[in-house]
Amino acid sequence: MTRKRAGCARGVARALAVRGAVATAAMAAVAAPLGVSTSASLAVSLVMPQAALAADTTPIAPAEKLLFLTPHLHGVASQTELDYSLVVSAPPEKSTDRVRVLVASDDNAKSDATVSDASGKVTVPGDLPCNPIILYFLERDIAEMEQLTGGQRRYFQQRVRLALAAGPPITDATAQVDGKPVKARKIVIQPYLNDPNAARFPKYTSKRYTFVLADGVPGGVSLLLTEVPGDNGDFTHPVKTESVSFETSVRKLSPPARGAPSTPKTPSNAPRASR
Template sequence: MIVRYPFLALVFSLVFVLPIQGRADSATDLVFSTGVLDNIPQQKTVTYDHIRLGPEDSGLNLIENGAVSLSVAEGENGGNEAILEMRDNGTLRNRTPFPADAGNPLVMAFLESSLRSMAQITGGSPFYLRNRIKESLRSGGQVTPTSFTIDDKSMPATSITFQPFQHDKNAARMGDFANLTLTFVVSDDVPGGFVLFSAATPMVDGNSLYRETIRYSSLADRE
């Protein structure tokens, strides 16, 4: 199944306005930097764990045991393309090709998934939500040094956070989503450049109204 993401227009517009080669210093540059797929061998696949939780009565497609795979292969036109596959409990939900030179396509898929979830839970306009997210991503977020652990080995990383609705004029009407935080953790030590993608409302009494995470798992041989 081939699925296209409407958020691609948003992401590509950001990339075209802010062309980047490799890592840079600003929050926007770090998230949308290109060349991050260069360290994925064509015979390998990067895998991620995917969880999406929210109110059961919202009709949201909850994912408690999801998986994402990302690989790079030669495309029909001779250039490389990135293939992104998303599964839920082993069932393939979608498979999408992306240009391999336009950054990590999981950024696009994650933003689109988060946007759809927010619109479904809040009943708000996806166009309004998309514009607020776009403004937040373009204006820049907070960049913080951090670390992560893989196979008991600690590695340096950078955390980038955005709060797209914190100062929105309609924040008082958005409930928990007024303080939604988008988090991206990046590291040059990880194939594909990303350790974590997260969208979450604040924790209240140990629970969050909405939480979605895509977390790096491993680099494995392609099947």
Template sequence: MRRASLLCTAAWLALAVPPVFAQTQPQPQPQPAAPEPSAAERLVFQQDHLANTRQPGALRYVYVEEAEGKPRVTDRAVITLSQGAAGCCDVHGDYLTGALAVNLPDIPQARGNPVVLYFLEGEVRRLQRTTNGQAAHFRRRIRQSLVDAATVSDTTIRWGAKDVPARLVRIAPFADDPFRNRFEDQAATEYTILLSDAVPGGVYQLRALLPGASAGAAPRASRTLTMAETN
């Protein structure tokens, strides 16, 4: 289990270049210049989400899952920030429970909020479990959609009894997947990532939404992780 966790974390971090989730990640050897990252990549994978949270504490999130014909599921996630040898913050995640749990290695001297990794990895594992597809393919499609198919818009969220600025990143990574016929019932899933510098940890909400079968129909499924409180 530990080895699998290390591998999947490495897979996401390898996709996020340059990584900010761990300040201590090894520096790559010189290579030909890569294309400039998209706005969505910068916001999701290169932003210093924890810039406003550089002290020990906890970021708490509430998870809600709803699907047609199934009971509503609620759970929680806690990202714990602690004082490390080089200062704050080393990060440990307790992400959901039971079959939904995702266990990843602790990250020393984190800069990006790893709740993004936990949520996306949870989605990848769910797709792998329900479709018998390959985790690497789903990770790659999500990452590539942030490169060339994401939309980024300005919005506001309600936080601390007032409206604060936020950025909304939206992707539909499997809309044009050449293999979507193998998991057609889930290929229309859309993901949104709601970020705000006014929120401790910088990440307010992540959501996966499977739209209704027709225009105006209720969503067939949704999975939402929303910041609840801090201490």
């Protein structure tokens, strides 16, 4: 990783890890549109400019490092397409889609991997060494929470950030690649479980996020999952689940250099076909 890229990645990761008084003030500011009255929101404009400085001295949690600062695409050749299955299930309805990550440069060294789904190319935050499928998944979820609840996007972003910054355990798990088990690591968070504003969206209070990552899976990501449980936190009968799971990797031919022929010319001494 270049010094410039590493510095940028650290800066973004630190922004993800805002804690303490800065995080509290930020949460207070975005809580206001949810109907929560707070005097802290008046001071947030003074506190937020110091967020990067405050976060800079705070250790980044292992869960954050694993998700956002790990070069998951290391070892993936240029012009490789990683295919993921997107499944949204809200019984009795179920929909599926395919999400593609195109790794344009070897190891994604140029941070130029792109994401596309049925809608076409999708813009995700850049300058992080992680597999952009993680950012796609979280951005999609946060946008959906905003739409479903009427809350602010920043509020849900902050809840997820704080849940990861709190240091959730990373446990051993197993993933499947071509029908074979590989060692994996799993992170589980419930960002709204102790949210003081959860009464505004009780349906999602126990919503659970699961991240399964494995070095033996091309691109490092095996499964990303959200679950909205049924009554009384019943995860065996969820009312809605959304998952992104690895399917396969496809090696594509590199595009020909500019001006180069796409097919080789017939050698001059090759036998000619009879007329």
